[in-house]
Amino acid sequence: MFGRYINGLDYLTGANTLDVASLGIDTSFLTVDEALLSDAYGKIHGELQIKNGTQVDGIRADGSFGQHDGVLYNGNYGKEFINAILNVEIQAAGTQLTANSASQNAFATLFEGNRWMIYRNAFANVLHWDFRQQSALGRFISFPVIDNQPTANIGMNLTRIKDLGQRWSSDALINFADSLCGIGSNANAGSFVGNKMFFANDYMVHRGSKYVSTLKMFYKRTMNTECVNTQNPFGFHLADGVLRTYLRGDEYEDIAASWDWDLIPGTTVD
Numbered sequence: 001m002f003g004r005y006i007n008g009l010d011y012l013t014g015a016n017t018l019d020v021a022s023l024g025i026d027t028s029f030l031t032v033d034e035a036l037l038s039d040a041y042g043k044i045h046g047e048l049q050i051k052n053g054t055q056v057d058g059i060r061a062d063g064s065f066g067q068h069d070g071v072l073y074n075g076n077y078g079k080e081f082i083n084a085i086l087n088v089e090i091q092a093a094g095t096q097l098t099a100n101s102a103s104q105n106a107f108a109t110l111f112e113g114n115r116w117m118i119y120r121n122a123f124a125n126v127l128h129w130d131f132r133q134q135s136a137l138g139r140f141i142s143f144p145v146i147d148n149q150p151t152a153n154i155g156m157n158l159t160r161i162k163d164l165g166q167r168w169s170s171d172a173l174i175n176f177a178d179s180l181c182g183i184g185s186n187a188n189a190g191s192f193v194g195n196k197m198f199f200a201n202d203y204m205v206h207r208g209s210k211y212v213s214t215l216k217m218f219y220k221r222t223m224n225t226e227c228v229n230t231q232n233p234f235g236f237h238l239a240d241g242v243l244r245t246y247l248r249g250d251e252y253e254d255i256a257a258s259w260d261w262d263l264i265p266g267t268t269v270d
Contacts, residue, residue: 013047013056013057013058013067014047014057014058014065014066014067014077014081015067015077015078015080015081015084016067016077017043017044017046017047018044018047018080018081018084018085019080019084020043021040021041021043021044022040022044022084022087022088024036024037024039024040024043025037025040025041025088028040037097038097041088041092041097044084044085044088045099045100045103047081048085048099048103048106048107049102049103049106050106050109051066054070054221055069055070055221055222055223056069056070057069057070058081059081059106059107059109059110060113060198060200060201061109061200062113062196062197062198062199062200062201063109063110063111063112063113063114063116063198064078064113064198064200064201064203065077065078065081065110065113066200066201068223069223070200070201070222070223071223071224071225072198072201072203072216072222072223074110074113074114074117074129075117075129075130075154078110078114079129079154079155079156081110082110082114082156082161083155083156083157085107085164086157086160086161086164089164089167089168090160090163090164090167093164093167093168094167099168104168104170107170107173108170108171108172108173109172111161111172111173111176112172113196113198114176115176115179115180115190115192116196116198116205116207117129117130117205117214118130118154118180118189118190119187119188119189119212119246119249120184120186120187120188120189120249121187121248121249121250121253122184122185122186122187122248122249122250123248123249123250124250125183125184126152126153127153127154127180127189128151128153128154128249129154130205130212130214130244145253145254151254154180158176158177158180158181159177161173161176161177162174162177162178165177179191179192185210186210186211186247186248186249187210187211187212187246187247187248187249188207188208188209188210188211188212191209192207193207193208193209194206194207195207200222201218201222202216202217202218202219202222202239203215203216203217210247211245211246211247212245212246213243213244213245213246214243214244215241215242215243215266216238216239216241216242217239217240217241218239218240222239224236224238224239224240225238225239234261235261236261237261237262237264237267237269238264240264240267240268240269241266241267241268241269242264242265242266242267243265243266244265244266
């Protein structure tokens with residue numbers, strides 16, 4: 001999706017739904033409105049489900065997260081989705097408002113996907129989402145690390161993730177938080193190996209003991225990237241076979257400002 005599709009207020013999906021529903025929760029506290037509180041949590045739990053279909057927003061069955069008609073966005077909208085869920089579900093744990101087992105399992109699926117997309121800058125000991133350039137960050141590749149935007153770090157509190165994992169007895173959340181703590185000597189944050197194909201987004205991650213490689217393609221059933229608010233104006237080829245390999249994890253630090261956008265490594269175009 002190169003351009004912009006503006007949704008009306010009657011069309012909210014994914015992380016955007018949680019933004020509005022969270023305001024509903026705040027309002028319900030201020031007005032002591034139990035019905036509004038229940039409705040707001042219902043809207044949140046309606047998004048806390050596996051979303052099947054083509055170019056849909058929210059949590060996908062493969063652990064990826066889509067926003068803006070299914071653009072791969074685990075590292076921004078997906079991250080904000082997680083932070084919003086942490087805010088409301090830690091408070092609701094043990095009450096009648098807590099998420100049911102289906103919603104909890106969907107949240108666990110998102111973390112199972114996230115763990116593949118995160119690497120470590122071993123030089124700075126900072127965790128990052130795959131590729132300041134495209135794969136999990138979408139248009140936010142246009143921000144340098146110093147701007148403290150999604151390129152700066154993963155933007156999630158591992159302690160709070162583990163807290164909710166313990167309240168829900170969720171091994172996926174607990175293991176995610178535990179595996180990313182500490183200091184590593186290479187890019188493979190979490191020190192696990194294997195290969196995962198994110199079929200909903202034509203995106204593959206291969207992790208060796210001391211490296212992480214990722215590959216992004218797209219097809220007519222998926223989206224490549226987007227340009228919104230003048231962010232990512234040159235990213236037309238970012239899903240045309242772009243291949244990244246991280247060893248130390250600082251290989252692509254702020255590279256977006258200097259490279260040739262028609263010669264991105266791995267692209268299969270002229």
